[in-house]
Amino acid sequence: MRAAIYSERGPARDVLRIVEVPDPRPGPGEVRVRLRVSGVNPTDWKSRSAGGPLPEPGQIPGQDGAGEIDLVGPGVDAARVGQRAWVYHAAAGRWNGTAAQYTCVPAHQAVPLPDDISFAQGAGLGIPFITAHRCVFGGGPVAGRTLLVTGGAGAVGNAAIQLAVRGGATVLATASSEAKRGLASAAGAAHVLDYRDPDHVAAVRAIAPEGVDRIVDIAIAANLAADLDVLAPHGTVVAYASDAPDPILPVRRLMVANARLEFVLVYNLTPAMLDRAVSDISDALREGTPRPLPELHFPLAAIAAAHEAVEQHAVGKVLVDIP
Ligand SMILES: NC(=O)c1ccc[n+]([C@@H]2O[C@H](COP(=O)([O-])OP(=O)(O)OC[C@H]3O[C@@H](n4cnc5c(N)ncnc54)[C@H](OP(=O)(O)O)[C@@H]3O)[C@@H](O)[C@H]2O)c1
Incomplete structure (x- = not known):
């Protein structure tokens, strides 16, 4: 099969x-997926850039993808052959990621993809949506929050x-540019604010005078002070990305608010x-909820250019479109 691969770590153009x-x-309990589209996430370039020893003959990058199941291993229902599927965690501890014509994954990591959902949209689900799901629902239901x-x-x-x-939930969001704020609105955010505007904290407070119950934060070091300005008592801040340097915890402010900090790493979910x-x-x-970002x-x-993007x-x- 045709595949993108790296056998040493480094810049995309040098090693891919x-x-x-x-x-x-496919081994026991696995399916093989003929991939049509591979989704690229920050984890793919971070893994390519640094880490431990690589497998032989190299690492095919790509955790997420979509295509059709074309073979099943022992113990998997043969009726799955021909099924459209979205794939997650394909390169998690495995050499054969999704930047290739085929990948083999445990059967549950190839999830049925409805006929009316494109392979491109399917390839964008895994890492972003699973991470987001845990960040949103890690404390339980959010109805009315x-x-x-x-x-x-x-x-x-x-x-x-x-x-x-x-x-x-009622969702407030931040983004830095008008175009990005448009994407957050299109996703369903009721209010979208420019976090670079010094008045945005006051604006959040005006919209949610009691504070917000849960904050899903991409940059906790940069945002923690502002988060605590708008967090409701007993609220939770969930961090899923590490923006260096690590924050200094304002313990008293967290304590007074009875606040919680949560952390999510998608690879270590149960x-x-x-x-x-x-x-x-x-x-x-099935309900048609996910609205894909511009593709x-x-x-x-041109996978190196995709990683660079x-x-x-x-x-x-x-x-990445797979031939
Ligand atoms: N823990 C996990 O399991 C997990 C899973 C997936 C991703 N991640 C990590 O999460 C990060 C984001 O991944 P992604 O795929 O969502 O990346 P992405 O699509 O590139 O999005 C990053 C967004 O962060 C915004 N941003 C940056 N600094 C900000 C700040 N201080 N306040 C508000 N917004 C800010 C950027 O927009 P602006 O231009 O508006 O700043 C941009 O829209 C990456 O570091 C990735 O490695 C972690």
């Missing part, structure tokens, strides 16, 4: 190569807005958390 490698075969999502045009932030609105996320995302798909397509041969914070969902 397009090669022919043997087609993978007020949430603030910082970075509402980012892949995770945008998914968090959509899932929280679907869950019955099977039950993943199942719940996948089930809710699947329900949302930025790259051919497989994500590294340079492209606005929209970066996707």
Whole structure:
């Protein structure tokens, strides 16, 4: 099969190569997916840039993707052959990510994709939507709650807005430009503010005088002080990205508010958390909830440019079309 691969870590253009490698075969409990689109996330370039020893013959990047199941391993229902599916965690501890014509994953990591949802949209679900799901619902249902999502045009932030609105919350969001604020509004945020405007904290307070119940934060070090200015008593701040340097915790302010800090890493969710996320995302798909971000397509041969686009914070969902 044709695949993008790297056998040493470094800048995208230096280490990513397009090669022919043997087609993978599904093991027990696995399915093989003929990929059509691979989704690119920050985790893909971060893993490519730094880390421990690489597998042989190299690492095919890409956690997320979508395509059709074309083979099943022992113990998997043969009726799944031909099924359209979105794939998550394909490269988590595995060499065969989604930037390739085929990937093999445990059967539950190839989730049925409704016929009316494009492969491109399916390839944008995994990391962003599963992470967002945990960030939004990690404290339980959010119906009737007020949430603030910082970075509402980012892949995770945008998914968090959509899932929280679907869950019955009123969502406020932040974003830095008019175009990005438009994407956060389109996702369902009731109010979108420019976090670079020094008055945005007062604006959040005016909208939610009692404070917001839960904050899904992309940059806790940069935002913690502002978060605590708008957090309701007993509220929660959830962090899913580490923006260096680590914040100094304002313990007394957190204590007075009886505030909670939560942290999410999508790779270390329990099977039950993943199942719940996948089930809710699947329900949302059937209802037509997820609105995809603008798509930025790259051919497989240009995967280095796709990685660079994500590294340079492209606005929209970066996707690699698989030949
Ligand atoms: N913990 C996990 O499991 C997990 C899972 C997925 C992603 N991540 C991490 O989360 C980060 C975002 O991923 P992504 O795919 O959503 O990236 P993305 O699509 O590039 O979005 C990043 C967004 O963050 C916004 N932003 C940056 N600094 C901000 C600040 N101080 N306040 C508010 N917004 C801010 C940016 O918009 P502006 O121009 O408006 O600033 C941008 O829209 C990456 O570091 C990624 O590695 C972690």
